[in-house]
Amino acid sequence: MNKKRLLSVLAFVLICALLLASCGFEGNAIKPAGGDNRTFVLAESAEPPNLDVSKSTDEVSSRILNNTMEGLLRQDRNGRPQPAIAAQLPQVSKDKRTYTFTLRNARWSDGKPVRAQDFVFSWLRTLNAKTKSEYAFILFPIQNAEEYNAGKVSASQVGVKALDDSHLQVKLKFPTPYFMELCSFTTFMPQREDIVNQYGSEYALEANRLIFNGPFTLSNWEHEASFTLKKNSFYWDQRKVRLDRVEGKIIKDVASTVNLYSANRLDFTEINPEFAAIFEGKSDRTVIKEMASWYIEMNQTKAFFKNLNIRKSINYGIDKRSLTKRVLKNDSVPAGGLMPTHMKGDEKHKFRELSPDTVLYDPAKAKQLYAAGLKELGLKRQPDRLEIVGDDADSSKKQMEYIKEQLRKNLGLQVEVTAIPFKQRLQRGKRQQFDLLISGWNADYNDPMTFSDLFLSGGSYNRGKWSNPTYDQLVRKSMTNPNDQERLADLMKAEKILIQDAAIVPLYYRSRLGIKKPFVKGIYWISTGSSYVLKETYLDWKK
């Protein structure tokens, strides 16, 4: 019996020792996961659901498409659209509604030329309701695109036309200052009619049922396990492509990805804040700047949040700086507005440089505003049960707990935290089943309108049901205003109104964390932060 007990104790001690020891990381001598400088190995946290240009919506698919396909334009390191399949930037008509692109002599991965008709086919296919594209709406700035999608006009009436094999003419509904940004978006990439028809319902479901015109081709795709990109020998700019192979490993558990990275089996991966501490201060740590804004929406169909002072008091009562520093720990930027830090303003400046935001936090003022609000409402104390609703991911729960504590400490306001799955959060938001709602939005393109139009009265993303006629008027005018300067000024004014009227409580402009081996050079992310560009990436490793 004694022996038995001794053994059990020994075993227990052994386990504890194992657990303790696993808390510290030892560095192995670093080397490329692929063994040499020609292969780059990275991890993705999900299987790409579909690489169909018309139907892809998720980030992993968009990353593969951004590296195997090319649209008329491609974003450079600074987020500016540069000529890609188009030989130069388009000619724009005086009324800014007609764009004419001249295509360069580019080829598909089977050697056939990329023609203007490939773009026309691709865009019309996306707009065809039968395709069931969930991103068709991004093409709506094109004349009659929305009408065709709704089945009101025929395909020939849509404002996109191949003048000949190498000239593409696009007519827009209104002047759209961000149309060139859009031309680098995955949904605007070309597709080959013969390939789409050849594979029918199997199109784009496997690596060999696709064709490419970008820096790499997808040479292998093992569902849920891995994908391989190979240098495309038909790519028009292949001189600049320095990698022979890119291997993507699909693995969902972040701890395992970190293990693989530490064992030199990955050169790059994204991580979540739980692992941030391990790489704090190390050269591996990479911050990926997203163009994403996170904020609290307040349910203004309820009398309590209809009161301006109450809404303002919540903004003043939450310390966003410590939220980003202590809770998020991923280099997200505390927010005072809606437009993220690197959103474009005019040609030379960022929006935020021209219209700086002020991060509001003042507990004393918050208390005053709150008391004033209660008085105006004729209330002695807060309504009984207030609920803050958000996603059930770890980091989201922590944020909500933090906000709950801030409101309790600074306002004496009691709220309950409700953490629910993403889809449920969307539904609750849509049906106004919340008091406070943690919401976020990722920019689709580099222009303030991607955020501004969210808060129009009655808009489906305006879940708090905030409404302000001046705001509506400024944003609606900007949708068609050909005067870029005036438009930008209007959108800046609109953002100020949004904050002054406390439509939302800005929290932070989100960043993501990655880890990348120090010898990985030349990688960059497109301005929305959703995709890396590996065209000019190289590994600079010496034994």
Added chain:
Amino acid sequence: MTFYILRRLILMMVTLLLIITATFFLVHSLPGTPLKNEEKLPPEIRDQILHEYGLDQPLYVQYFRFMGGLFKADLGKSLMYDGRDISQMLKERFFASAFIGFQGILIGLIIGGGLGILSALYQGRWIDNFATSTSVLGVSIPSFVLAGLLSFWVGVKWGILPPALWGSYAHTIMPSLSLSVAVIAQFSRYVRTELVEVLNQDYIKTARAKGLSKAAVIWRHGLRNALIPAVTVLGPLTVNILTGSLVVEKIFGVPGMGALFVDSIINNDYTAVLGTTIFYSLLIMISVLLIDILYGWIDPRIRVAGRRGE
């Protein structure tokens, strides 16, 4: 026996029908739609796409349409991975899960059986104590904790095996080991208990007395009788491995059924949820049936009892 199996098969069909119906209505009651870009999709376009998928029709219409497909052995197409055949996906994913699962059970049975026999033969000696503590640990440490530790130590620190991912045989070893520990723990306890009991029976003494060697006695008379109850735990163990592998698969990045099941629920992929549920149910029901048949084959008394019962 044939009648018994037939009756069981009919019962299985009824159970399956109930499971499918319940799952169908449960999964459709989840909030949201299967659309991937639901957050950004303007409502008019969302409705139009739902219409194209036939998801705007009354639930009972969708139910009968799904069941109609099922009778033609068509599980439908995934909504999350647009257009991929569910049956094709299940086929691809099942291989990985089955491989690590069966390998895990096999390792578990061999090591667990060995440990059980040894500790029954050397009761109270160090090997018995060792086996006891191992099984206590094995039962109490969840497979995913062990998976994490293995991945870190064997994979990262010692660099013996790949810490995760899929592709070669080396990739299957650690997932199988993580899964096998629970089997080792439970199986060794059962074998030990049963064997100790059997070895104390009079017929064992008789066998020894008539001059059979110790090894022959244990093999021919001891083990065969001790294994009968042990076979019963195989059923629950297989089920345990199947469900336990969800997390282990995630940790090691195994492209198996686990990820498909979890993702399809999160993404409201109705057809994939139903497909995996049907598949899992069938798998569990068939393995339980097989074990019952096996049970009858090992122990003739059960066959007789079954016949009398009919």
